[in-house]
Amino acid sequence: MPSSLTGNDLVCIRGERTVFEGLSFSIGESDAIVLRGANGSGKSTLLRLMAGLLHPYSGVVTWNKLDISQDIHTHGANIHYVGHQDAIKPLLTVAENLSFAASLKASEFNLRNALEAFSLINLTDLPVRLLSAGQRRRLALSRLIASQAPLWLLDEPTVSLDGGAVTMLLSAIAAHRAGGGMVVVAAHGPLNLPYASEFDVGAFAPTGSVDFEGAS
């Protein structure tokens, strides 16, 4: 059965503030969606809703027609979420960080592929505290390759990446989609994803709301 993630009439309230309302989306096999919107429009929130880390105030997110809030652990196996934070431990080496994250997801994983995809192979035994911000980001992204999950949720993945690393990311995404995988990316800058649809989260801001400049 082809996988799909859909959201129906989602309303999200954080704190006292309605972030968005009436938001619906649908992602099918090999789809790529780029989330757009101003700061504070709810891109990260939407990604976390898709990951099941947050629950909508109303509305439902479904994976293959099943409500994901019913079973976050099963849903966790379907997705890879790379957030703003790299979720890596400075005291562990690159390989240790990667194999730990991969072992949480799947019983078998391929470290070498992951390290090669983001050219980390020369840094394998280095403690992460010695890496640069861009290298840490590459390590966080290499988790995507180490254990395959059908849906990738990427929150500003290109932050602190150099040109070469962005190319690595794009080719990883292309390979993932070629295998039927889905990708949702929240991004500000231009991102050269072929046949990706753009989704403006800002369009679902509550009507009559004021502009939240800089809020996130």
Place this chain on the structure above:
Amino acid sequence: MIRALIQILWRDLRLSLRQGSDVAVLVTFFVITVSLFPFAVGPEPVILERIAAGVIWVTALLATMLSLDRLFQSDFDDGSLDLLIMSSPPLELIVLAKVTAHWLIAGLPLIIAAPFLAVALRLPADGYLFLIAVMTIGTPTLSLVGAVGAALTLGARRSGVLISLLVLPLFIPVLIFGVAAIDAGISGLAVRPHLLILGAMLIAALPLAPWATATALRQSLT
């Protein structure tokens, strides 16, 4: 799934051991605080003998407190908690793995250090075996109950202080029966009931605390 849990346990141990200072600070705190008492109350063996068990237990509680805030905080700060929550084992078991790691790092060194401090406090010879037995049963309960506090205060400012307020009152039963068991042992009374009650507390905390902790962790995401 078992493998993932072992990985979590092993990762936490490795992180603490590489940090090194964590365990050292904890044991040093324990040793120094206990050593303060002979200075404060005077070196008379009668007094020290009387307070030895209580002092060691209270200090063990405080040392455990000291180590609790890092149980989930660093995972929360760097986003690892998201990964843990989305991983395949149930969160309750992940919590259990992390608490086990915490006990190995923060509980076990205290049990090892306690008999040496008991010598300094002139604990009667009959008490040593009970001291070790009671701490072995009692400290896992402290780690389990403390984890609930650590999870509840996640993301709060000055969470260390807040954990103490939440958790120290809950440690009182362990303290009462822990000290009572040692005192009973020294004066030749039955120790078994105290040990059984401590064991019961551990058995009750074993499923309840991870469940409460996991709920609090899920709550911390929003």
